[in-house]
Amino acid sequence: MKIIGINTSPRENSNSKIALEKALDTAESKGADVKIFDLNNMNIKTCQACDYCVEHKGECSLDDDMQEIYNEIKDAYGIIIATPIYMGNVSSLAKIFIDRFYAVMNSLDTYNVHGKKFSVIASQAAVDPPMYEYIKHNLETTVDIFRGIGFDVEDVELLIGNAKEAIINTKEDQINKAIMIGNKIVR
Numbered sequence: 001m002k003i004i005g006i007n008t009s010p011r012e013n014s015n016s017k018i019a020l021e022k023a024l025d026t027a028e029s030k031g032a033d034v035k036i037f038d039l040n041n042m043n044i045k046t047c048q049a050c051d052y053c054v055e056h057k058g059e060c061s062l063d064d065d066m067q068e069i070y071n072e073i074k075d076a077y078g079i080i081i082a083t084p085i086y087m088g089n090v091s092s093l094a095k096i097f098i099d100r101f102y103a104v105m106n107s108l109d110t111y112n113v114h115g116k117k118f119s120v121i122a123s124q125a126a127v128d129p130p131m132y133e134y135i136k137h138n139l140e141t142t143v144d145i146f147r148g149i150g151f152d153v154e155d156v157e158l159l160i161g162n163a164k165e166a167i168i169n170t171k172e173d174q175i176n177k178a179i180m181i182g183n184k185i186v187r
């Protein structure tokens, strides 16, 4: 059982990445093979809207590092995306990654999408409800596309109050949420 983690924070000591690693460590302790991709260190272009994937069973025409991830997706049991909240939504790296799922969407069988587990871990600075309720809504709307194409969405977790790098390490409740996500994705 393979679980892949996608880190879309550029920060060295990213809170969402720390949570992602905790979730992956938990999945590994349950017997999963885990792999993490740091998108900030990879060459992944935005979708060119060429529609090559529409005509070629989901194969993407772009020769970049996303090809490795496309291959991993095919036999992955689950995917966990970690993202900081930037200007009220997922990071631009996360959005580029999500747009590249156009190829996946155009050949669900090639990528064995049906029933594949999917979770999101997001981290933001704000703690006031008006500053996170609408962001939860934005995250759910973003994840709806994955539900719509057949992924089994487990968790969409928004961690709050994390302005400082690695502050999550002082928050037992948030670390426990990450552990729970790791436990659930291998069920």
Ligand SMILES: Cc1cc2nc3c(=O)[nH]c(=O)nc-3n(C[C@H](O)[C@H](O)[C@H](O)COP(=O)(O)O)c2cc1C
Binding pocket: 009, 010, 011, 013, 014, 015, 016, 017, 083, 084, 085, 086, 087, 088, 089, 123, 124, 125, 126, 127, 131, 162, 163, 164, 165, 166
């Ligand atoms: C460009 C930018 C935009 C941000 N926008 C928001 C925001 O809209 N709401 C918020 O609560 N925090 C915002 N933040 C703070 C980050 O979401 C917060 O520090 C988060 O925990 C970063 O996650 P990371 O540690 O995993 O990188 C922003 C930070 C940056 C750099």
